[in-house]
Amino acid sequence: MSTTPAYAAQSADKPLAPHAIERRTPGPHDVKIEILYCGVCHSDLHTARNEWGNTIYPCVPGHEIVGEVTAVGHEVKSFEVGDTVGVGCMVDSCGHCDSCKAGEENYCENGFTGTYNGPAQEDHANTYGGYSGQIVVNERFVLHIRHEGDLAAVAPLLCAGITTWSPLRHWGVGPGKKVGIVGLGGLGHMGVKLAHAMGAHVVLFTTSPGKIGDGKRLGANEVVISKDPAQMAQHAGSFDFILNTVAAPHNLDAYLNLLKRDGTMCLVGAPPIDSPHPSPTVFNLIMKRRGIAGSLIGGIRETQEMLDFCAEHGIVCDIERIAMKDINDAYERMLKGDVKYRFVIEMQTLKSEPEAA
Amino acid sequence: MSTTPAYAAQSADKPLAPHAIERRTPGPHDVKIEILYCGVCHSDLHTARNEWGNTIYPCVPGHEIVGEVTAVGHEVKSFEVGDTVGVGCMVDSCGHCDSCKAGEENYCENGFTGTYNGPAQEDHANTYGGYSGQIVVNERFVLHIRHEGDLAAVAPLLCAGITTWSPLRHWGVGPGKKVGIVGLGGLGHMGVKLAHAMGAHVVLFTTSPGKIGDGKRLGANEVVISKDPAQMAQHAGSFDFILNTVAAPHNLDAYLNLLKRDGTMCLVGAPPIDSPHPSPTVFNLIMKRRGIAGSLIGGIRETQEMLDFCAEHGIVCDIERIAMKDINDAYERMLKGDVKYRFVIEMQTLKSEPEAA
Numbered sequence: 001m002s003t004t005p006a007y008a009a010q011s012a013d014k015p016l017a018p019h020a021i022e023r024r025t026p027g028p029h030d031v032k033i034e035i036l037y038c039g040v041c042h043s044d045l046h047t048a049r050n051e052w053g054n055t056i057y058p059c060v061p062g063h064e065i066v067g068e069v070t071a072v073g074h075e076v077k078s079f080e081v082g083d084t085v086g087v088g089c090m091v092d093s094c095g096h097c098d099s100c101k102a103g104e105e106n107y108c109e110n111g112f113t114g115t116y117n118g119p120a121q122e123d124h125a126n127t128y129g130g131y132s133g134q135i136v137v138n139e140r141f142v143l144h145i146r147h148e149g150d151l152a153a154v155a156p157l158l159c160a161g162i163t164t165w166s167p168l169r170h171w172g173v174g175p176g177k178k179v180g181i182v183g184l185g186g187l188g189h190m191g192v193k194l195a196h197a198m199g200a201h202v203v204l205f206t207t208s209p210g211k212i213g214d215g216k217r218l219g220a221n222e223v224v225i226s227k228d229p230a231q232m233a234q235h236a237g238s239f240d241f242i243l244n245t246v247a248a249p250h251n252l253d254a255y256l257n258l259l260k261r262d263g264t265m266c267l268v269g270a271p272p273i274d275s276p277h278p279s280p281t282v283f284n285l286i287m288k289r290r291g292i293a294g295s296l297i298g299g300i301r302e303t304q305e306m307l308d309f310c311a312e313h314g315i316v317c318d319i320e321r322i323a324m325k326d327i328n329d330a331y332e333r334m335l336k337g338d339v340k341y342r343f344v345i346e347m348q349t350l351k352s353e354p355e356a357a
Numbered sequence: 358m359s360t361t362p363a364y365a366a367q368s369a370d371k372p373l374a375p376h377a378i379e380r381r382t383p384g385p386h387d388v389k390i391e392i393l394y395c396g397v398c399h400s401d402l403h404t405a406r407n408e409w410g411n412t413i414y415p416c417v418p419g420h421e422i423v424g425e426v427t428a429v430g431h432e433v434k435s436f437e438v439g440d441t442v443g444v445g446c447m448v449d450s451c452g453h454c455d456s457c458k459a460g461e462e463n464y465c466e467n468g469f470t471g472t473y474n475g476p477a478q479e480d481h482a483n484t485y486g487g488y489s490g491q492i493v494v495n496e497r498f499v500l501h502i503r504h505e506g507d508l509a510a511v512a513p514l515l516c517a518g519i520t521t522w523s524p525l526r527h528w529g530v531g532p533g534k535k536v537g538i539v540g541l542g543g544l545g546h547m548g549v550k551l552a553h554a555m556g557a558h559v560v561l562f563t564t565s566p567g568k569i570g571d572g573k574r575l576g577a578n579e580v581v582i583s584k585d586p587a588q589m590a591q592h593a594g595s596f597d598f599i600l601n602t603v604a605a606p607h608n609l610d611a612y613l614n615l616l617k618r619d620g621t622m623c624l625v626g627a628p629p630i631d632s633p634h635p636s637p638t639v640f641n642l643i644m645k646r647r648g649i650a651g652s653l654i655g656g657i658r659e660t661q662e663m664l665d666f667c668a669e670h671g672i673v674c675d676i677e678r679i680a681m682k683d684i685n686d687a688y689e690r691m692l693k694g695d696v697k698y699r700f701v702i703e704m705q706t707l708k709s710e711p712e713a714a
Contacts, residue, residue: 099618107618107645109594170646237466261456261464270639279636282627285651287525288464292623292649294642352486 001025006132007324008058012050017326018353021128023136028075031142033085036129039156039317040343042186042247045331047117050274054334056117057151062088062130062345063089063115064158066151076139084151086307087135088158088289089114089297092121095140104299105141133351143304146311153316156186156342157307159297160317164191164243165306167266167299168198171241175199180235180242182226182255184211184218187268188246189318192218194306195243197313203235205255212314214340216320226254237261237288245269249277252292256284264291270334317342320338323349360383362707363489364681365415369407376415378485380493385432388499390442395487396421396513396674399543399604402675402688404474408629412476419487419702420446420472421515423508429639433496439699441508443500443664445515446471446654449478452497461656462498463523474603488681490708500661503668510673513543513699514664516654517674520662521548521600523655524623525555528586528598532556535650539583541575541614542570544602544625546675546698549575550665552600554670560592562612571697575675583611594618594645602626606634609649613641621648646662680706 001022008019026032044061045054065087079085090112093100097109105112113121115193127133129257141232147154164187173179181191188204195202196219204220205213207227215223224231235258242255245270255265271277280292298306310316318341322330330343358379365376383389401418403409422444426436447469450457454466462469470478473486485492504511522546530536536557537547545561551575552559561568561577564584572580583590592615599612604626612622628634637643637649653661665671675698679687687700 104618109618114489188529261461261466267639267642270643273638273640276636276638279633281630281633282629282651285624286627286653287651289650291651292642293646294639294644294648295644295646323709 002134004133005353006041006060006128007327007350008060008131009048010058012027012055015258016048016131021060021132023134026071026073026136028073029139030067030073030136031076031079031085031139032071032134032136033067033087033142034070034134035130035347037152037155038062038345039159039324039349040327040330040334040345041156041159042334043159044067045334048331053056054117056119056126060128060131062132063087064155064160064344065115065130065135066145066155066158067135069176070134072139078139079142080272084145086145086158087115087130087137087141087155088143088162088303090300091115091127091137094121099139103301106299107299117175130349131327131345133347141253141300143300143307146308147316148231150336152321152344152346153319155344156190156317157310158303160182160186160190160301160342161194161310162298162306163187163268163295164245165194166302167243167268168195168293168297170301171264171266173198173200173241177201177240178203178238180205180239180255180258181220182244183240183246183269184208184215184341185245185337186339186342190219191243191245192220193315196220197315201281232258239263241266242329243268246273249275252280253284254279256280256290256292259288259290261288262290263288264293266293266295268295319344325349359491361372361490362710363485364684364707365417365488366405367415369412373405373488376417378489380491383430383493385429385430386425386434388436388494388498389428389491389497390422390424390440390444390456390499391427391491392424392487392489392704394423394509394512395419395702396516396676397679397684397687397691397702398516399691400511400516402691404690411474413483416474417485417488418473419489420444421512421517422472422487422492423502423512423515424454424492427491434498436499441502443511444472444487444498444501445500445519445660448472448498449483451478454567456485460658463654463656466582477574486685488702489709490704498657500664503665504673508555509678509701509703510676512669512701513547513674513676515660517543517547517599517699518667519660519663520544520553520625520652521602522551523659524600524652525552526659527652528621528623530555530557530598534558534597535560535595537562537596537612537615538577539599539601540603540626541565541572541698542602542694543680543696543699546575548600548602549577550672553577554666554672562597584660586670589615596620598623600625604628606632609634609637610641610687613637613647613649616645616647618645618693619647620645621650623650623652625652676701678703682706682710
């Protein structure tokens with residue numbers, strides 16, 4: 001075991017504060033990673049504040065991790081000390097169910113182990129995420145990072161990137177397809193970049209006229225103000241696929257009507273259980289054999305494909321860097337949508353802090 | 358033009374009663390059909406009573422038609438006088454949109470012409486359905502009936518049959534697949550028969566313990582009482598596809614939870630706009646990349662495939678025969694679910710009535 005500094009919430013109503021955690025001694029298949037950067041995902045806030053009712057405390061969030069390998073177990077073949085690597089939302093899964101065997105560990109039938117808020121597969125212990133100095137992860141859940149230059153903006157690819165990449169690939173987005181991205185936040189801005197790089201005709205839907213310029217800069221061919229029924233009507237029945245990144249309850253019918261025959265709208269955000277979207281109109285599904293689906297992050301193989309694609313195409317996230325000590329302020333700004341488009345913690349700012357209790 | 362007897366509703370609050378209608382003289386591509394049998398679909402009742410708010414009166418329902426060809430236009434190649442034929446929910450479509458070109462006239466981008474309650478493509482006139490002595494239909498929308506023996510039970514294949522066949526085929530139902538059918542009514546009983554004949558493992562969901570025997574007789578491998586949470590839980594995460602035929606508002610989550618990763622539930626019934634299903638839980642879609650979709654009847658090519666498959670496998674509907682004059686009583690019984698599983702009007706009972714005004 002080794003001790004590493006971290007930031008943890010001790011309860012739902014406490015801000016995150018310094019806290020020392022233990023990391024296991026690397027086993028034969030483990031990779032030990034010095035964390036350089038960690039992105040700040042909205043799930044971090046939901047979990048730190050127990051908004052999904054399942055948080056185990058102390059809670060160390062963070063699942064958009066980029067770092068450097070400092071040690072490897074003796075069976076590890078794919079990684080060496082000094083490699084730049086990433087860790088996303090998962091650090092383990094059962095490995096033997098149909099989904100795991102299909103390389104879709106994100107849909108593990110027995111439940112994957114989250115990078116934070118576990119529980120671990122073996123001992124059901126809590127897991128601690130990337131708001132920390134080091135992490136030890138089984139090599140099956142470690143990704144190669146092949147980007148050159150500054151790596152801070154790579155970190156959010158590990159969640160925001162793969163969460164949008166996976167459905168875009170699954171539903172065949174590419175040249176000749178008209179694709180909508182609903183919402184321009186952490187997920188949406190990656191959806192626009194990736195769908196554009198895949199060669200699709202990309203239409204961004206936003207409620208904010210102030211985001212038109214950014215939407216186009218990020219790769220949208222068109223930006224539609226979703227509150228304007230006339231603009232929406234111009235796109236009726238024309239989309240092959242819509243990726244909806246908005247978690248807040250909203251009218252899904254407005255987007256279903258924009259799908260072609262056999263088009264799908266995939267939801268990657270979920271409203272709170274007690275305030276769902278208004279029920280979608282079944283006729284809107286029936287009349288053109290349309291579908292509503294959901295998608296959850298992505299498997300390890302496709303995460304590596306996404307990272308390699310992004311390295312090749314020079315794609316990173318648009319980020320704002322913060323120091324570890326500013327995480328609570330960053331959460332408040334994230335709640336207001338005041339971030340373009342992802343906070344990333346520079347983890348040396350944690351290591352240079354006075355040592356925690 | 359020729360006059361033929363029919364039964365029509367003259368307004369939403371009037372029962373159906375005898376009414377004479379005109380049929381056009383067959384054009385070069387038309388087929389004139391003496392109607393032998395017409396199935397009674399719940400849509401007939403909705404339309405006769407203007408429950409969807411779009412009924413044009415007088416309204417002559419009926420879109421599950423089996424009859425005999427009595428005349429053909431000089432360009433008609435595929436049909437001859439004396440052929441047994443069927444007409445389903447459509448009698449025309451634009452013919453040039455993407456859906457029509459793909460043979461999916463049921464999703465015509467310009468709106469297909471319903472067999473009743475039109476409007477017709479050319480003159481936007483009302484159309485009159487199968488509760489009548491004769492009908493004249495463009496050959497593109499006439500189907501060959503290759504069943505032998507009694508044809509009354511073939512008629513409902515033209516709507517109840519194709520409405521279940523099309524999604525079962527579209528979502529790849531066959532050997533090795535576990536398929537759920539929700540509801541044992543006109544649509545559901547055909548869903549069970551067809552999914553069974555396609556070689557799937559079929560599970561019928563019903564609220565009525567009294568339907569267990571019928572469900573198994575019709576081809577279900579298992580019957581689950583959907584009100585019993587313990588029975589439902591035994592099937593969690595196990596279905597490739599669920600065909601939901603229930604239009605009444607109900608909890609979709611109970612069925613979404615039964616789908617495997619990448620499973621789809623297809624809805625072929627729609628609740629009234631003002632009393633929708635409770636909004637489905639987005640997490641149930643996200644966690645296994647599940648989908649909810651809709652499907653509307655089927656195209657002409659696949660309707661012919663379905664009819665030929667049913668002729669080959671000896672599949673017809675379970676029906677109760679009625680005389681034309683008993684249609685209003687049949688509607689009342691249909692509202693109570695008191696029919697196993699489709700009423701079919703014997704149309705000679707119309708022709709033997711005293712002549713209508």
